[in-house]
Amino acid sequence: MAPIVSIRNLTKSYATGFEALKGVDLDIEEGEILALLGPNGAGKTTMISIVCGIVNPSGGTVTVGGHDVVRDFRETRSMIGLVPQELTLDAFESVWNTVAFSRGLHGRKPDPALIERILRDLSLYDKKDTMLRHLSGGMRRRVLIAKALSYEPKVLFLDEPTAGVDVNLRKDMWQLVERLRAAGTTIILTTHYIEEAEEIADRIGVINKGEILLVEDKATLMRKLGRKQLMVELSDPVATVPDALASYGLMLDDGGRHLVYDYDTTAERTGITTLLAAISEAGLRLRDVSTRQSSLEDIFVELVGEK
Ligand SMILES: Nc1ncnc2c1ncn2[C@@H]1O[C@H](COP(=O)(O)OP(=O)(O)OP(=O)(O)O)[C@@H](O)[C@H]1O
Ligand SMILES: [Mg+2]
Structure with missing residues (x-):
């Protein structure tokens, strides 16, 4: 089967001249969970942002579901859910409206039952009428996740979903990822927590200074270990x-x-x-x-x- 995400010789030089990606090749199979490990500044967010069409590549190609992310931006973007690393939310909206609006924004028909299920899964339902500015940081992160799930993406990028969150949310996240996997969603997450990669990933990739140093089945890695x-x-x-x-x-x-x-x-x-x-x-x-x-x-x- 063709990979759902295919990255070929991807390079990125920012306007400052900084080379954040130096020829990345990576194939992601449909339905797998890939964890990307790498120190600060390795290029994880840059790579994800290019796949999601937020940042333009300097060279190379990326396809999602066979579509080029630059040329066919609308097709690829509607297949992808992104939970960004930075918390960006409109402070004066309610939880429910934010999540339901996100679904509409991606061209999907309203589905209140689905929105309710997502909010319940993320323990956000009792906060559905709360304004975002009245939520704690961890709850805002849950809202970002709910937004990304609202339009049922085939491919979900989680950029450090558990940075700075408590143990409960981390465990909730892991369970949610497991359920999404069972439903066939492809998931790529970045993390600084090695035990998180060990816990939930099928494959583990290591990136440093704009280069992929290793991508391997977790089982193979564990055998080496x-x-x-x-x-x-x-x-x-x-x-x-x-x-x-x-x-x-x-x-x-x-x-x-x-x-x-x-x-x-x-x-x-x-x-x-x-x-x-x-x-x-x-x-x-x-x-x-x-x-x-x-x-x-x-x-x-x-x-x-x-x-
Ligand atoms: N808009 C920008 N302009 C110039 N340089 C940038 C820009 N965005 C990122 N960089 C640089 O590119 C490199 C990779 O950044 P990136 O955010 O992709 O790293 P990361 O792996 O996500 O790191 P972290 O674990 O800290 O989130 C860093 O050195 C960063 O300073
Ligand atoms: Mg990052």
Whole structure:
């Protein structure tokens, strides 16, 4: 099946001359949930804004449902829901009117039953007549989500939907995303919370300095994370790994003081017992043994080189 969103060699240079995107390629499959991780200024919002037709690309192409986002803006925009990172709302409208109006703005027929369901799902129904300026920040974020859902988009972009919100809203969000996925909506969210990506995404992408560094199935990533390292500290450092231990693929660390062994925690045999026996047969004396397991956060920090 053709991807629902297809991004090819996308570049963006702002008027300041700053290159925010440097040739991004990304395909998003219909019905998947993709989480984009990246530090501040990585280019996440820029990329989303281009797909949504809010920012013009400098080069490359983006299609949504087979339509070009620049040439066929009206078609693509009506397929896309966007929950922006910044809270932008008209302070003097009520919750209900804001959400119902958003549906009309996107050319959909009025559907009060749907609006009611969305507001109930987001625990906003009892605030339906409240003016937006009287809502808390987290509730305004819920309204932004309700607005985006009001016209039943095929593709939903959530730009840091849970930044600065409480645990309840975060959990509500995750459940809502799960329901939308079940209904077939494609969802792309950006987040700084690695556990959020782990919790809800099918695929995880990492972007930094305008480049996509990795896009991988969460399951594949997690399998890689299933790998562990055994660190064997020796009483006396060695210059090279003894020939007798060649088959274990060991690495030397800490000036020959540590032997490092990579193994798969999910494998039937980890090889640790035989390795330890072989080490003492090779005449090396152990001082200490420890293990270390990398997390998604380690992978992220390693890729991006900063927290
Ligand atoms: N209108 C603009 N003019 C000039 N530079 C801009 C503009 N908008 C964004 N930038 C720059 O482009 C880069 C990418 O910004 P962007 O907002 O896409 O990052 P982000 O990944 O969404 O970051 P964050 O996690 O902080 O939201 C940043 O260095 C930013 O300063
Ligand atoms: Mg952003």
